[in-house]
Amino acid sequence: MSIRTAIFGYGNLGKGVELAIRNNPDFNLVGIFTRRDPESVKIYTPGVKVYHAEKVFSMKDEIDVLIICSGSATDLPKQTPELAAYFNVIDSFDTHANIPVHFEKTDAAAKAAGKIAIISVGWDPGMFSLNRLYSACILPDGKDYTFWGKGVSQGHSDAIRRVPGVKNGKQYTVPVPEALEAVRSGKNPELTTSQKHTRECFVVAEDGADKAEIERQIKTMPNYFDEYNTTVNFITEEELAEKHGGIPHGGFVIRCGKTGLNNENSHIIEYSLKLDSNPEFTASVLVAYARAAYRLSKEGFSGCKTVFDIAPSYLSIYSSEELRKHFL
Amino acid sequence: MSIRTAIFGYGNLGKGVELAIRNNPDFNLVGIFTRRDPESVKIYTPGVKVYHAEKVFSMKDEIDVLIICSGSATDLPKQTPELAAYFNVIDSFDTHANIPVHFEKTDAAAKAAGKIAIISVGWDPGMFSLNRLYSACILPDGKDYTFWGKGVSQGHSDAIRRVPGVKNGKQYTVPVPEALEAVRSGKNPELTTSQKHTRECFVVAEDGADKAEIERQIKTMPNYFDEYNTTVNFITEEELAEKHGGIPHGGFVIRCGKTGLNNENSHIIEYSLKLDSNPEFTASVLVAYARAAYRLSKEGFSGCKTVFDIAPSYLSIYSSEELRKHFL
Numbered sequence: 001m002s003i004r005t006a007i008f009g010y011g012n013l014g015k016g017v018e019l020a021i022r023n024n025p026d027f028n029l030v031g032i033f034t035r036r037d038p039e040s041v042k043i044y045t046p047g048v049k050v051y052h053a054e055k056v057f058s059m060k061d062e063i064d065v066l067i068i069c070s071g072s073a074t075d076l077p078k079q080t081p082e083l084a085a086y087f088n089v090i091d092s093f094d095t096h097a098n099i100p101v102h103f104e105k106t107d108a109a110a111k112a113a114g115k116i117a118i119i120s121v122g123w124d125p126g127m128f129s130l131n132r133l134y135s136a137c138i139l140p141d142g143k144d145y146t147f148w149g150k151g152v153s154q155g156h157s158d159a160i161r162r163v164p165g166v167k168n169g170k171q172y173t174v175p176v177p178e179a180l181e182a183v184r185s186g187k188n189p190e191l192t193t194s195q196k197h198t199r200e201c202f203v204v205a206e207d208g209a210d211k212a213e214i215e216r217q218i219k220t221m222p223n224y225f226d227e228y229n230t231t232v233n234f235i236t237e238e239e240l241a242e243k244h245g246g247i248p249h250g251g252f253v254i255r256c257g258k259t260g261l262n263n264e265n266s267h268i269i270e271y272s273l274k275l276d277s278n279p280e281f282t283a284s285v286l287v288a289y290a291r292a293a294y295r296l297s298k299e300g301f302s303g304c305k306t307v308f309d310i311a312p313s314y315l316s317i318y319s320s321e322e323l324r325k326h327f328l
Numbered sequence: 329m330s331i332r333t334a335i336f337g338y339g340n341l342g343k344g345v346e347l348a349i350r351n352n353p354d355f356n357l358v359g360i361f362t363r364r365d366p367e368s369v370k371i372y373t374p375g376v377k378v379y380h381a382e383k384v385f386s387m388k389d390e391i392d393v394l395i396i397c398s399g400s401a402t403d404l405p406k407q408t409p410e411l412a413a414y415f416n417v418i419d420s421f422d423t424h425a426n427i428p429v430h431f432e433k434t435d436a437a438a439k440a441a442g443k444i445a446i447i448s449v450g451w452d453p454g455m456f457s458l459n460r461l462y463s464a465c466i467l468p469d470g471k472d473y474t475f476w477g478k479g480v481s482q483g484h485s486d487a488i489r490r491v492p493g494v495k496n497g498k499q500y501t502v503p504v505p506e507a508l509e510a511v512r513s514g515k516n517p518e519l520t521t522s523q524k525h526t527r528e529c530f531v532v533a534e535d536g537a538d539k540a541e542i543e544r545q546i547k548t549m550p551n552y553f554d555e556y557n558t559t560v561n562f563i564t565e566e567e568l569a570e571k572h573g574g575i576p577h578g579g580f581v582i583r584c585g586k587t588g589l590n591n592e593n594s595h596i597i598e599y600s601l602k603l604d605s606n607p608e609f610t611a612s613v614l615v616a617y618a619r620a621a622y623r624l625s626k627e628g629f630s631g632c633k634t635v636f637d638i639a640p641s642y643l644s645i646y647s648s649e650e651l652r653k654h655f656l
Contacts, residue, residue, distance in 0.1 A: 019587060023468045044589060099656050100649070120656055127462070127597075129656045130640060134455070136655065137616040137643035138609070140351045184602075259347060259612055261372060265604035267612075269455075274512075276593035281466075284587055284595075288465040308641040308651050312458055315465035321428070323636050327464065328427050328448055328457045 002028040014069035016283025084110040092122040107304035122282040131271040139257025149173035151249025165209030186266040249278035330356040342397035344611025412438040420450040435632035450610040459599040467585025477501035479577025493537030514594040577606035
């Protein structure tokens with residue numbers, strides 16, 4: 001049984017999904033949809049056609065699952081509910097505060113159409129959320145901590161590039177080792193986001209730009225940098241391309257909880273990711289949940305789901321018997 | 329809504345369940361069942377009665393979920409199917425090779441009775457299994473590694489105590505730091521269990537015993553020690569009680585997988601546990617899954633399940649709305 005899959009949106013994430021599908025033999029990529037001129041888009045997979053986004057509705061009966069690879073800021077809030085009225089869909093909506101609204105809209109559309117939608121799939125939200133949930137259920141008397149990095153923050157890199165005199169730049173979010181150790185020690189410290197992370201910037205300045213002023217503007221930028229311990233390194237465009245061309249990321253979810261007659265026993269649950277490519281890893285999670293969407297739909301379920309609602313066995317290519325035998 | 333819960337078997341694990349229930353306000357402990365003389369058993373919870381194990385069947389209608397806290401060697405294979413014919417049950421059956429048979433027997437009994445059984449709940453099998461599964465689904469092109477420890481192995485401690493001249497003893501399984509680092513580096517090394525672990529023994533010898541001979545017998549013991557790098561430390565009974573009285577355990581599940589056009593990107597997913605009390609942590613997992621069993625049963629499901637078959641939201645005291653808002 002082959003899962004006829006299409007990709008909607010072909011940026012870094014869409015490319016990652018295209019590559020992830022190669023590692024999952026039960027998937028069959030039937031098309032890639034883009035808002036750009038399809039002729040201008042080169043893809044990796046021979047034999048697969050690129051279509052204009054508007055064409056997607058006419059291919060309703062040829063697609064089992066549509067993986068939506070658009071941005072969370074303005075595209076997904078509109079596209080996911082719209083597409084869930086026609087397709088089983090997956091997205092990686094990651095604006096945490098707006099998830100409840102996004103869920104309600106998508107749920108209404110999917111239910112009316114008898115389709116499955118799984119939203120906010122990836123690693124945070126996604127695998128990190130799962131680990132926060134499992135750990136909190138096991139150790140209710142405890143506290144959890146999420147650290148991000150070391151990794152590239154797209155939003156902060158964009159912010160750097162808007163500073164006058166900056167030609168190019170990249171920002172890494174870096175967990176503070178002492179904060180990590182304090183959490184792992186079981187002391188349950190109170191830590192703000194800025195106490196848990198430092199920000200490392202690599203900046204290419206324009207010729208003749210005032211570097212001291214650039215550094216001052218970055219370090220004092222409200223919301224983005226002012227509350228953080230920020231380092232600014234000036235480098236050449238060549239060095240930026242050579243040493244900072246990737247999109248690595250990762251992080252840690254740690255819960256410390258207590259049990260015992262007098263809370264005398266501590267337990268630390270730690271989940272961590274170290275990713276060479278943030279979009280390719282996120283894409284790999286999307287594909288696993290696309291399998292779940294396909295199966296749930298086949299079983300007659302409909303409506304919007306999140307990673308919390310999906311039994312793990314639905315993600316696997318293996319049967320329940322095989323899973324019990326080899327993974328349990 | 330209160331989940332009327334009973335504990336069947338009152339050793340370390342049963343005691344852990346009794347304590348874990350205190351951290352979960354939706355549970356109500358209605359009884360503890362033991363094969364010992366109930367009069368001889370002292371428990372922590374005022375007002376809860378201790379009954380003889382045989383009495384359990386007569387309390388069929390007063391118990392929503394029965395948490396079976398017996399051993400995997402001979403008790404659970406018999407008790408779980410037997411009790412699943414009357415109760416929703418949870419067990420921590422951990423003989424990996426026999427899980428398929430245990431599943432089939434329990435499934436038949438539970439289905440016939442319209443009850444839910446969740447078997448092999450704990451951390452390995454259990455949370456470690458979940459992490460092996462999730463990681464394998466996300467990174468199919470990869471390899472996973474399970475390390476155990478540092479922690480007390482009951483089986484190996486028992487083996488030490490059977491050596492002539494040994495009065496008492498405790499064995500710790502310890503992950504080899506270099507093996508852990510090799511795995512984390514993404515090299516996907518081939519490693520046997522003995523290359524991943526060393527064994528550290530603390531032994532109290534009887535007066536006048538031949539310590540060299542004890543050490544030789546331990547280190548050359550087939551299956552248990554002969555293939556491992558084993559250290560034997562002789563200590564006093566007092567030191568054993570003082571420094572090695574606990575039952576700590578833990579370990580690591582690490583998967584390294586590749587993505588990209590030419591597998592050029594590596595990703596490391598690592599899950600680890602550091603537990604002061606192995607039985608209390610296992611008990612905490614059992615209670616979370618007892619909540620799931622109760623809910624699944626209320627929804628009309630029946631049959632045997634494992635952690636792979638349970639959507640994470642079923643473990644939580646919170647509603648789906650709350651989970652999406654606060655955990656996703």
